[in-house]
Amino acid sequence: MIAYILKSAVLLLIFYAIYKLWLENEKMFRFNRAYLLASLIFSFVIPLKIISFETQFSSRIQLIELNELVLQKGSQNLESVSKNDFLSVLILVFYAFIVLLLAFRFAVNIYSFFSKIKRNKLQLVNGEKVILIDDAVLPHSFWNVIFINKNEFENGKIPVELIMHEKAHLQQKHTLDILFAELIQIIFWFNPLLVFYKKAIKLNHEFLADEAVNKQFDSVTSYQNLLLDFASDKNTISLASNINYLITKKRLLMMTKKESPIKIILKVCTVSAVYVLLLFVFSTKTMAQTVSNKADVKEKDIYTNDAIEKKPEFPGGVLAFYKFVGSNFKMPAEAAKNKFEGKAYMQFIVEKDGSLSEIRTMKDAGYGIGDEVIRVLKLAPKWTPGSINGKPVRVMYSLPITIQAEK
Known part of the structure; x- marks a missing residue:
């Protein structure tokens, strides 16, 4: 699991660095949208090695290092205790608690939108569903609905460009991207890179919506001035598409930036090549370590345990295995007499039929x-x-194995 988390984090970092350095400043918003979403998917799927470029594995030996087994008793039967058992359970409980907490917040945010829809007046504006609410907020959209302050709308203070901006979000299904990124973050909340991905996805949504408005009204300067009027309003709604999201110099400049078809084709091809390369590198089962005494493995390769799709399992699990060893182990009389303490390192192979061999x-x-x-x-x-x-x-x-004297 640790290897999977590290590999996914490395992939996320590589993909995000490529976006920031190679793609973000280009006027290729639709490709960038697909790139960001695909990067999230690939980063968590590629390390699973669903696609593998290694086929010759039947005669090779995979290596797994178990947690330390602590044996503490006299000459009586021993009970086994893994030092990391309690810590592992504690980490799992903490992880589950955070996931449940974030999932609850996510559900509350979703519910708040549908609650507003039920409690407030709905009317059609330019063919789109608009919910008029009393809250003093800027126009924002979620799913298939636009939310607008009732008082400002009825007094004609909502420019049509703002409604068209939110309509673009709805037509391009931007809510799906936001919900997907949010769900990924709930599961992998411990990875801070996901915060930057969400920010990049939302900003790219604004580029797309701005582009749609400018194509329709063909008045970039007027629209830029309109956005600047809302730049100081920092109030945003979680999970919604907000028109005032990151109104920065970059967002304004992207409206006047010219496209370069040749440059776009070059960058798309380069990014595609990187995807293929990373897929190959992270999906190939390569040799990770060797044994000092080659006779122990009969000259065969050894791979780390992330190459194994289904690990061997002792009847009842690894804890049952520790208990089996502890309950059957008998401390040699001389060791018990001298209250010996020390460490032993054992090695064995689980064969293809499940039996143990080459116990050393x-x-x-x-x-x-x-x-x-x-x-x-x-x-x-x-x-x-x-x-x-x-x-x-x-x-x-x-x-x-650690041997501890009886206390």
């Missing part, structure tokens, strides 16, 4: 502890084997 002591703690662990592992029932693309593979496990 990579570093013995002494007093025959390594031999005792080997005895216990030989008693283990068959695991559910690991697989890639539905085919079973051999998987090597590294198991660090």
Whole structure:
């Protein structure tokens, strides 16, 4: 999971850097819209390796390092405790709490829009549904409705350009982009890059809506002056398309910027090549590490565990495996007598049929502890084997064990 999170973060950073340095200042708003949304999708899909360029894997061994197993007892049967178990559960609970909190806020924001629709007057303006509300807010849109202050609308203080601006948001379905980005952020709330993606998506929406208004009225200067009248109003509505969103020099300049077809084609081709390259790099299962003693793996390659689509599983899960080792392990009498403390590093392979083989002591703690662990592992029932693309593979496990004296 950590490898997946890091890879998705790297992809998000690369795609966003390309957008800021290569695309944002170009008048290619529709392509940029597709690019930003595709970047979000690709960044979280590519690391899953749904598409793989590695096919020869059946004879290779995958390597997984288990969390440290702590054994603490005298010569009686031992109970196993993983140092990271409590921390893992705590992190999971905290993550779930934040997700639920953000999901609740998201639901409340959605409900507030539909609540306004039900409670306030609706009328058609230029073929679009307009909800007249008492709140002192600028025109904004959500889904298929435009929200306008009732008093200003009835007194004729809402220029038709503003309504056309919001109409452009509705026609181009910008709400779907915002909702999608919001859902992604709820799930991956811990990634700060998503804040910048949401900002870029919303700003690009404004470029598109501004372009639609200027094409219809063909009066850029007048429209720019109109926007500047609202620049000081910082009031925006979450999840809505707001006309006063980032009224900056860049937004005004984009209205007069000239398109360069050759430059656009060049940039589109370059970005497409980058996508293909990243897809290949992040979807290829490459060798990540080797074993110091090649005899241990019979000269075969070893890959990190992110190459395994379905990891081997001990009956009942990894905690059950720790308990199995702890309950069957018997402390050698000499080690118990001397209240020995130390570490042992074990290694074994889960075969394609789920049995354990090549059980070895990579570093013995002494007093025959390594031999005792080997005895216990030989008693283990068959695991559910690991697989890639539905085919079973051999998987090597590294198991660090800490021996603690009875307290």
